Amino acid sequence: MRLAYYDNAQVWYCEHDKIVCSNEEVLADGTHEKCGNPVVKRNLKQWMLRIPHYAERLLAGLETVEWPEGIKDMQKNWIGKSTGAEVDFQVDGHDKIIRVFTTRPDTLFGATYMVLAPEHELVNQITTEDKKEDVASYKRKAALKSDLDRTDLAKEKTGEFTGSYAINPVNGEKIPIWVADYVLMGYGTGAIMAVPSNDMRDFEFATEFNIPIKPILDPDEADEETRARVVKGEECWEEDGVFINSSSSFGGLDINGLKKQDGISKTVAWLEEKGLGTEMINYKMRDWLFSRQRYWGEPFPVIHWEDGEIEVMDDHALPLELPKLANYTPGDNGESPLANAGDWLSVTDAKGRKGRRETNTMPQWAGSCWYYLRFTDARNDDEPFSKEAEHYWMPVDQYIGGAEHAVLHLLYSRFWHKVLYDLGIVSTDEPFTRLFNQGMILAFAYESATGAKVASDLVKEKDGKYFHSQTGEELKQIVAKMSKSLKNVINPDDVVKNYGADSLRLYEMFMGPLEATKPWTELGVKGVFGFLGRAYRFFTELKNIHQDEEDPGITKSLHQTIKKAQQDIEGLHFNTAISQMMIFTNNCIKKGKVNKQSATTFARVLAPFAPHLAEEIWSIHGEPPTIANQPFPEYNEEYLKEDVFEYPVSFNGKLRFKLELPLSMPEDEIRQQVLDHESAAKWLNGGEPKKIIVVKGRIINIVI
């Protein structure tokens, strides 16, 4: 199967600017964001990629990668797999067939009408004479509606009867065929069977247009009142239940008394046997429109010959580079600026045949889908990347990026990578093994009581409250994205100038979990700046440093620090790794002295976080450059062993006192020790304990 094809696609076109607009540029009222003039739909020949062909593989691959579940869910929803059946309905009095997709073939008995999308090709053919005008007018209106109008605002259902009827294949009943824009041409077959008793949208439509609602399901698990209403067809029920009114001698199908799953299997088997339908899987994901009408972007290496042949250029003729243009204005009829590139545009082959180059260019995805592969071998002039480099580096062990890429970049590049894998160009099926979504760093901003945002340079602080420096109005401090208009942008260069690069880096890691969205505070930077200063002073001042054997408490704390930092780095919990380093430093400062060996070992733990300062400590101790080449220290489990534990002793779950006991003490003895403790009597209050729970090295709980 060819993965790319060239065909008509609908695009938004602004006749004022004479350009094709992206969806985001089209406002809800159907006008162009930039110029305010209305946009129209227009057909343009475009390159499309058949990404749904990879839908199953894209779903299956999600099970093999370590990604946040939320992102996986978003991709699954985007792919939107649904299993159901395609069913054929005969149009009464025509030799036409309307094919529909449904996830609920079991509800065929409840189908009381059908709906075609306004763009459906059968609409004109089956509309009766007396309805032609109304239907044509409805189609025009639907075509003018923007996508948003058609979806968001159109809670009120609209539609028009075509005058024709279809035959319900399960019972031979004639059901009216309507046209309505709540059915989309781009999904399924662009036509549906409507079951108002069991589909909310159909229920609303049927109510609006007085179409019969035929109950076919008894919701046996619902409350009595709901059940009664549903069985009378007064309420819509989308959950499971027991089928009623679902048999007919017309086709011989009977699913009365069955529940949803059995109803589906039996109906599908019946449809397949009669040749009226088949089981079918549908995806929400559509073909991917890959053409853009812009100058910037990779040009398609394609020539359109005068005889109609569309030729893809040979590899050896690549790369096809963009021509230098004096004028970047769009070509006619929404064509890209390349349509103006005279010399570049026209080609003649050896036989004198004339051709024109493709003027569309590729979207930025063409680069972002595989840039990580180029990164493995960026200076390779002969090929995109060597097999060796790809094999060595791929797949990406840890990909860090924002959650906003969840369904576009991260899905497109997975698709791209799988295609390359199938072509034998890359050696793995998935590009990114682990994915991590870092949070955004925000900043404080200020707003008035009316919600108006106030730029930070107009804000005065007094006693923890904030005021407008001109109006004196009291302001509320809020957290918002950094923006020029709010004047709350933090320039990293300034932070580096005032506090140093190590402080900037350390603060960003210390301010909270990597995935959290959190506001920048200058006081926070001061905090880590202070820590770095304390550490630097303590570990470099000669009076603090000794060569004797290290104090066991300090050794223990050092090894705890190595262990915690190592584990936290692996888990990307940098904030807690840093707090452990602060604890170690505080311990040393309290002790007042430290062994030289401990000081340089600590410098090696600190080095990945604050490389400059760690290097200073390292070199002041006469160690050879550079600490960057030193391995991360290893901890020794021996030093971390505990032989006593201070047990928290609680009565009925309430902590009452603490008791230090050897960890080796058997449970029976612990029980005795606890009961003999002077404070125990007070809480036992003369009574006998019901139960004493001892969790070794954790807790003691006495139930009274």
Add this chain to the structure above:
RNA sequence: GCCCGGAUGGUGGAAUUGGUAGACACGCUGGACUUAAAAUCCAGUGGCCAGUGAUGGCCGUGUGGGUUCAAGUCCCACUCCGGGUACCA
């Protein structure tokens, strides 16, 4: 509407996945140093109550229930906030 997150002191956040809630840091209070300020150092700091005092008690992880010897952590219902999505048959 649906899907995905989240809610812990004055603030940013810890909490070995059911076992001492508030680590670490900011801020604040008091003290030392200083002519003074900054910087630095020391001590205290969840709330309420009792006591001159060491100390002791009660309450506390958005709300209301539940499971458990034990709940920030698990279950049920809900509130609020953030992000995504939109008639997908």
